Amino acid sequence: MVNVVIVVTGGAVRLTNSGLGCPTWPKCDGNSLIPTRQNAIHGLIEFGNRTFTFVLVLVAAATLLAAWSQRRSVGLALAAFLVIPAQAVVGGVTVLTDLNPWVVSTHLLLSMANIAVTLCLWHAVADRAGRPAAPPALRSLAWATATMAGTVLVLGTIVTGSGPHAGDLHHGRVHRTGLDPAGMAHLHADAVMVLIGLTAGLVFATYLSDGTARLRRPAWILLGLELGQGVVGFVQYFTHLPIGLVALHVLGACLVWLAAVEVVVQATKRRLEQPAHRVEEDADQRPHHSAVDPDELQVPADL
Numbered sequence: 001m002v003n004v005v006i007v008v009t010g011g012a013v014r015l016t017n018s019g020l021g022c023p024t025w026p027k028c029d030g031n032s033l034i035p036t037r038q039n040a041i042h043g044l045i046e047f048g049n050r051t052f053t054f055v056l057v058l059v060a061a062a063t064l065l066a067a068w069s070q071r072r073s074v075g076l077a078l079a080a081f082l083v084i085p086a087q088a089v090v091g092g093v094t095v096l097t098d099l100n101p102w103v104v105s106t107h108l109l110l111s112m113a114n115i116a117v118t119l120c121l122w123h124a125v126a127d128r129a130g131r132p133a134a135p136p137a138l139r140s141l142a143w144a145t146a147t148m149a150g151t152v153l154v155l156g157t158i159v160t161g162s163g164p165h166a167g168d169l170h171h172g173r174v175h176r177t178g179l180d181p182a183g184m185a186h187l188h189a190d191a192v193m194v195l196i197g198l199t200a201g202l203v204f205a206t207y208l209s210d211g212t213a214r215l216r217r218p219a220w221i222l223l224g225l226e227l228g229q230g231v232v233g234f235v236q237y238f239t240h241l242p243i244g245l246v247a248l249h250v251l252g253a254c255l256v257w258l259a260a261v262e263v264v265v266q267a268t269k270r271r272l273e274q275p276a277h278r279v280e281e282d283a284d285q286r287p288h289h290s291a292v293d294p295d296e297l298q299v300p301a302d303l
Contacts, residue, residue, distance in 0.1 A: 011250035015243040021046030025092035076121040101161030142267035149260035155188040222259035
């Protein structure tokens with residue numbers, strides 16, 4: 001949840017032209033750690049996004065300690081924690097390079113990677129091992145769908161880096177990728193169509209294979225989110241990117257990515273083992289053969 005929040009707040013920084021509200025890093029402005037009057041509201045917005053990083057640190061540290069104490073999924077918890085300082089460094093480079101669009105894209109994609117890691121961590125802690133939940137072909141289709149969702153995310157960041165919302169337009173210091181915004185938007189839309197097609201195929205496949213009931217619901221959710229995200233994307237494109245719709249599109253991107261990772265987890269994770277008390281109940285329900293009474297045994301006369 002906190003990873004999604006920081007993505008949305010980061011989008012708010014860009015959409016309000018506050019990307020250089022704190023023009024230096026790690027300090028905000030010159031020798032000041034906090035925003036000055038000179039930067040006004042833009043400094044507060046940028047500083048607020050930076051400050052929220054400490055919330056991520058606290059949550060990730062608590063998660064790592066809990067994983068370490070239980071000796072469960074320590075690797076995933078450590079990865080989720082280490083992404084945060086890496087993000088801080090990339091965020092600093094973003095400011096020091098005057099919001100270079102390629103660095104900004106990396107900044108967003110690192111957050112998306114951490115969203116995937118933390119979702120996998122949650123499942124690793126909550127689930128128990130058993131046998132595979134889906135046939136190999138369906139698992140491959142789920143992976144292909146999630147890979148396409150990642151591709152759509154990458155293309156989306158390139159569209160953003162080519163478009164009008166640079167993040168600090170009032171200073172005029174920010175450059176764009178130089179790519180044609182319309183052309184990149186069309187390429188992004190084409191990738192979305194492929195993603196929707198793959199997801200629709202995944203939904204259909206869950207009705208053809210045994211042992212895929214748990215995958216059906218997340219696949220439907222993913223398809224619904226994609227369709228909603230597609231509508232928002234088309235509307236924002238034809239209405240010249242109003243910041244409200246762009247912010248909603250950023251949130252939608254997080255939700256689509258979460259749903260895509262969830263589909264892979266559900267397709268590849270292992271079923272719950274049968275609880276011990278259920279095994280005992282099954283054993284009690286089996287037909288019992290009464291013990292043979294020794295007195296009823298007939299011994300042949302010739303012995």
